[in-house]
Amino acid sequence: MNVSHLECSLTGKTYPPNELYNLSEAGKPLLVRYDLENASRTLTREVLRTRVASLWRYREVLPVVHDENIVTLGEGWTPLIPARRIGQQLGLSGLFIKDESLNPTGAFKARGLCLAVSMAKELGVKKVAIPSAGNAAGAMAAYAARAGIEAHIFMPRDSPAANRIECIEMGAHVTLIDGLITDCGAEVARRKDAEGWFDLSTLKEPYRIEGKKTMGYELAEQFDWDLPDVILYPTGGGTGLIGMWKAFDEMERMGWIGKQRPKMITVQAAGCAPIVRAFDEGRNEAPEFENAHTVASGLRVPRAIGDFIMLDILRSSGGGAIAVTDEEMIAAAREIGAAEGIFCAPEGSACLPALRKLIAQGRINADDRVVIFNTGAGIKYLEAFGL
Numbered sequence: 344m345n346v347s348h349l350e351c352s353l354t355g356k357t358y359p360p361n362e363l364y365n366l367s368e369a370g371k372p373l374l375v376r377y378d379l380e381n382a383s384r385t386l387t388r389e390v391l392r393t394r395v396a397s398l399w400r401y402r403e404v405l406p407v408v409h410d411e412n413i414v415t416l417g418e419g420w421t422p423l424i425p426a427r428r429i430g431q432q433l434g435l436s437g438l439f440i441k442d443e444s445l446n447p448t449g450a451f452k453a454r455g456l457c458l459a460v461s462m463a464k465e466l467g468v469k470k471v472a473i474p475s476a477g478n479a480a481g482a483m484a485a486y487a488a489r490a491g492i493e494a495h496i497f498m499p500r501d502s503p504a505a506n507r508i509e510c511i512e513m514g515a516h517v518t519l520i521d522g523l524i525t526d527c528g529a530e531v532a533r534r535k536d537a538e539g540w541f542d543l544s545t546l547k548e549p550y551r552i553e554g555k556k557t558m559g560y561e562l563a564e565q566f567d568w569d570l571p572d573v574i575l576y577p578t579g580g581g582t583g584l585i586g587m588w589k590a591f592d593e594m595e596r597m598g599w600i601g602k603q604r605p606k607m608i609t610v611q612a613a614g615c616a617p618i619v620r621a622f623d624e625g626r627n628e629a630p631e632f633e634n635a636h637t638v639a640s641g642l643r644v645p646r647a648i649g650d651f652i653m654l655d656i657l658r659s660s661g662g663g664a665i666a667v668t669d670e671e672m673i674a675a676a677r678e679i680g681a682a683e684g685i686f687c688a689p690e691g692s693a694c695l696p697a698l699r700k701l702i703a704q705g706r707i708n709a710d711d712r713v714v715i716f717n718t719g720a721g722i723k724y725l726e727a728f729g730l
């Protein structure tokens with residue numbers, strides 16, 4: 344609504360708002376820039392107390408121009424839950440779970456796809472397509488159905504049954520592919536022009552980041568404008584990591600927070616850890632991870648187009664990148680479930696063994712406020728839990 348322009352994340356080249364975009368001319372993600380001075384005339388920390396309990400409370404820093412194009416199912420404004428038992432076991436006084444499983448379709452993908460589909464509607468798109476190994480597909484199917492837009496989904500054949508079934512029941516056209524999400528992406532790229540599909544792949548359109556950035560706004564608000572010290576974030580394509588970092592920057596420019604930033608920690612699966620490997624090797628780019636495999640379908644992203652942005656965030660925040668095995672994730676899901684009453688997706692539970700490793704390395708202080716993101720609902724991964 345206050346969008347001033349879009350900007351290439353690599354070259355800084357600017358693009359006018361209110362047009363359909365995928366990548367920049369340099370083949371990199373586009374970032375949405377706002378007139379924050381204008382936004383902050385009506386959007387203030389105080390006024391938020393009166394706002395709707397969804398991510399639309401941050402209306403002025405979201406890109407949809409006309410309210411009638413907003414496609415909403417109640418996404419965002421998820422609870423920040425103190426994890427007292429696990430915190431105590433780990434010797435931490437402030438451990439919190441940001442529980443994203445309460446979003447529509449049971450995962451935080453709803454935030455990004457809500458904005459992407461709303462903008463697609465605003466810009467006149469009739470058909471959307473996505474390669475997805477799981478929750479992005481379900482979220483796109485839901486928002487496309489609600490918008491009256493035709494949805495085409497390309498999924499690896501071994502994606503969780505819940506994701507496959509939810510897409511079909513929400514009226515999407517689902518094609519199963521023998522391969523990885525990168526193979527699904529290639530299929531969308533090959534057919535989209537002939538079919539008239541708009542590609543909603545992670546970071547290949549500018550607005551999923553805008554939806555996911557609201558996690559950063561919410562954390563600031565829920566911590567009373569004093570950001571936590573450490574954030575552990577299960578990372579696939581990296582939209583959430585990039586989005587939260589962008590939100591912190593926007594809030595600082597509006598005078599809501601200071602310069603202090605949390606240490607950002609990427610958590611990946613040992614079977615697919617391109618960002619961890621690139622971080623450890625000191626690289627600025629993350630080459631494709633060979634033979635990617637993990638039950639955490641959201642982390643099965645062997646090559647991320649926003650790799651250079653993520654690596655920069657991890658380093659400039661003083662954070663890091665940690666890999667955990669599937670066995671560790673599954674064991675941690677039961678641990679968190681039994682101690683805190685939250686049945687985490689394996690992606691979310693991966694944060695607990697990662698946190699243990701950080702503590703063992705002496706990188707967490709006992710009084711740090713630590714947030715782990717439960718990005719999805721365990722109930723959507725019954726195969727991983729032994730069905």
Ligand SMILES: *Cc1c(COP(=O)(O)O)cnc(C)c1O
Nearest residue numbers: 579580581582583641690718719
């Ligand atoms: C997609 C997904 C992730 C990874 O999110 P990105 O923002 O793409 O890095 C993590 N957890 C779950 C449950 C997901 O569906």
